[in-house]
Amino acid sequence: MSKLNKIARKSTWVDMTAFVDVSFLILTFFMLATKFKPPEVIKIDNPKSVSSEKVDDKDVFKVSFDGEGRVFISFSSDKEGKEKAQLTAEVLSRQKGLGLTPAEISNFKKFSVGGIGVPVSQLKSFLALSDEDYKKFKQPGIPVADTLNNQLDTYINALLTGTGGRKPANVMLNGDNGTKYPYFKNVLAAFKKNGIFSFKLITSLEGVPTGTPLYKKQNAQAK
Amino acid sequence: MAAIEESGGGGHKKGAGVKKQARKDARVDMTPMVDLGFLLITFFIFTTTINSPKAFKLNVPDDSAKDDEQTEAKASGAFTVLLSKDNNVFYYEGQLASDGSNFKSSSFKEIRAELLRKKANTPEKDLVVIIKPDENSVYKNVVDMLDEMQITDIRRYAVVDIFPGEVELIKATQGSSPAAK
Numbered sequence: 580m581s582k583l584n585k586i587a588r589k590s591t592w593v594d595m596t597a598f599v600d601v602s603f604l605i606l607t608f609f610m611l612a613t614k615f616k617p618p619e620v621i622k623i624d625n626p627k628s629v630s631s632e633k634v635d636d637k638d639v640f641k642v643s644f645d646g647e648g649r650v651f652i653s654f655s656s657d658k659e660g661k662e663k664a665q666l667t668a669e670v671l672s673r674q675k676g677l678g679l680t681p682a683e684i685s686n687f688k689k690f691s692v693g694g695i696g697v698p699v700s701q702l703k704s705f706l707a708l709s710d711e712d713y714k715k716f717k718q719p720g721i722p723v724a725d726t727l728n729n730q731l732d733t734y735i736n737a738l739l740t741g742t743g744g745r746k747p748a749n750v751m752l753n754g755d756n757g758t759k760y761p762y763f764k765n766v767l768a769a770f771k772k773n774g775i776f777s778f779k780l781i782t783s784l785e786g787v788p789t790g791t792p793l794y795k796k797q798n799a800q801a802k
Numbered sequence: 803m804a805a806i807e808e809s810g811g812g813g814h815k816k817g818a819g820v821k822k823q824a825r826k827d828a829r830v831d832m833t834p835m836v837d838l839g840f841l842l843i844t845f846f847i848f849t850t851t852i853n854s855p856k857a858f859k860l861n862v863p864d865d866s867a868k869d870d871e872q873t874e875a876k877a878s879g880a881f882t883v884l885l886s887k888d889n890n891v892f893y894y895e896g897q898l899a900s901d902g903s904n905f906k907s908s909s910f911k912e913i914r915a916e917l918l919r920k921k922a923n924t925p926e927k928d929l930v931v932i933i934k935p936d937e938n939s940v941y942k943n944v945v946d947m948l949d950e951m952q953i954t955d956i957r958r959y960a961v962v963d964i965f966p967g968e969v970e971l972i973k974a975t976q977g978s979s980p981a982a983k
Contacts, residue, residue, distance in 0.1 A: 595832035602839035609846035626945040629952055630858040644941075751857070756942035760885075760935040763944060764963075767862060776864055779857035780945060791914070792921075792955035 621645050621694050623755045628782035629793065638663075640738065640747035641781075642731065642766055643694060646757040649720025650766065651696035652734055654688075659747070664691040666741025667734065674737060677703050696720040699730055723765040731769040739773055750778040860948065863960070879928025881920045883913065883947060884964065886972050887938035895920065898968065905971050910946060917954045931959040936969055 623645055639655035640663065654660035654667075668687035672679035677699075679687070683706040687695070690706070696718035697705045708716055723731050739746065750770070754763060770778065787794045877896045884892040891908045893916060898905060908916060921929060933947050944961065951959045 592829070595836055599832055599835050599839060602836055602843060606839055606843045606846065609843060609850060613846055613850045625855060626942040628856065628858045628945060628949040630856050630949075632857045632859065634855045634857045752860075754941045754945070756940065758941040759937065760939045760941065760944060761937050763941050771862060771864070774864075777859070777861045779859055780948075781855045782858045782945060782949075784856050788914075788953060791953045792918070793953045796955060 621649070621651055621696070623753055624757070625753070625781055625783050626756050627785040628780075629785060629787045630782060631784060632779075634751070634779070634781060635749050638748040639751060640749070641751040641753055642770075643753040644720075644755060644758050644762050644766065646755045647720075648724075648758055648762045649696055649718065650723050650731055650762070651694035651718070651720065652691070652731070653694045654691045654747075655749075656692045660692075661688050663738060663742060663747060664688045667691075667738040670737040670741040671699065671702065671734070674740075675699050675733075679703060679706065683707065694718075698722050699733055723762065723769065726765070726768070729765060729769050729772075731766060732772050735769055735773045735775070746775060750775055751781055752778055753781040858945070858948070879924045880930055880932060881917065882932040882934060884968055884972060885933070885935040885939040885943045885947060886976065887936075889943060890972070890976065892972060892975065898971075905975075907975055910943075910950075914950060914954060917950065917956065921954060921956060926957075929956065929958060931956055933959060933961045934964040934968065935961070936964045936972060 621643055623643055636655055637657055638659035639653075640660075641653045641655075643651045643653065645651075654664040665684060665688055668679060668684045671677060672684070679702075683703065686706045686708075687702075689710070690713055693713070695702075695705075698719065698721065701719075705716070705718070721730050721734065723729050752766065770776075787797060880896055882894050882898070886892065889910060891910055891913050893906055893908055893913065894904045896904070917931065931951060933944070935944050935947075948959070948961075
């Protein structure tokens with residue numbers, strides 16, 4: 580045999596097993612780390628803060644306002660949140676003579692996970708919407724601008740009346756970067772009026788700047 | 803293409819004398835599996851919220867408390883920060899002079915140095931920072947300022963309504979100088 584014939588043909592097969600291993604490892608990581616985005620009907624761009632405390636998602640009452648100043652309330656989807664939404668709807672129905680049917684109250688519970696932002700007067704017609712229409716419906720927001728007719732106060736008052744003064748474990752404020760200060764002030768006023776003096780602002784994390792007192796304090800604690 | 807090979811010697815040539823064996827090929831083409839894997843990864847990446855939101859605790863005072871129960875702030879330890887439109891920041895120390903001479907302009911970048919200077923020069927029990935957002939400031943400004951309190955580790959601060967006189971001063975300053983970025 581001549582030397583020419585002896586040139587071994589290199590195989591073009593690539594062993595992909597390791598590749599598969601890695602890809603499924605990453606896949607597993609994402610599956611475990613994933614928390615699905617809740618259905619948001621409102622687009623909110625949170626401000627940043629150095630606070631690193633995790634947001635608790637049990638028994639939450641959340642007030643959100645978007646860039647246009649539309650105010651929404653929402654409850655968490657767990658048992659306590661559902662119960663509080665139910666109580667709020669019942670009390671509102673009684674106090675304001677809305678005459679909500681059980682089906683509408685159950686809609687209130689369902690919509691309250693995504694956010695409810697309508698004046699009390701429109702609540703009944705709003706709760707008659709189907710799930711599809713709810714997503715499309717542009718809610719006007721709960722009116723807060725007028726101090727005499729701050730309806731967020733009405734909602735919170737109904738909530739606290741329903742629970743007999745028991746406040747939700749986590750009262751949160753979810754505000755948009757671009758909201759003008761007066762809206763924030765009016766939301767605060769509604770909170771204060773109902774005796775809620777401690778709550779949490781939802782922010783996204785940013786690093787603590789080096790050299791500042793907080794940075795030194797955290798470093799000292801870590802040691 | 804991609805496959806698992808049964809033995810390492812893929813390109814191995816057999817000698818002339820070796821008997822030919824009809825070996826079944828045990829290679830499995832892994833390409834679709836990789837495709838599927840990455841498809842799922844992409845799906846999860848897009849549905850994941852990477853930045854989980856954080857909570858920033860805020861306690862507000864009870865406004866209905868009687869006047870004599872309210873804590874009096876010493877003028878010497880007071881540091882007032884005013885927030886206005888276009889992220890403008892103004893501040894003054896102590897009480898605002900009647901001619902507005904101690905009213906100074908600043909920015910979110912520079913205010914930290916001022917706060918730290920004030921903190922270093924004031925006994926801790928006297929120091930109180932008063933944050934006054936005007937109606938053109940946005941929520942972000944207020945949270946940034948509260949955050950600044952965390953960063954500089956200032957315990958006593960309050961968000962208070964702005965006075966008309968201060969609004970006038972801000973307007974006058976903004977009218978004369980271009981908006982700071």
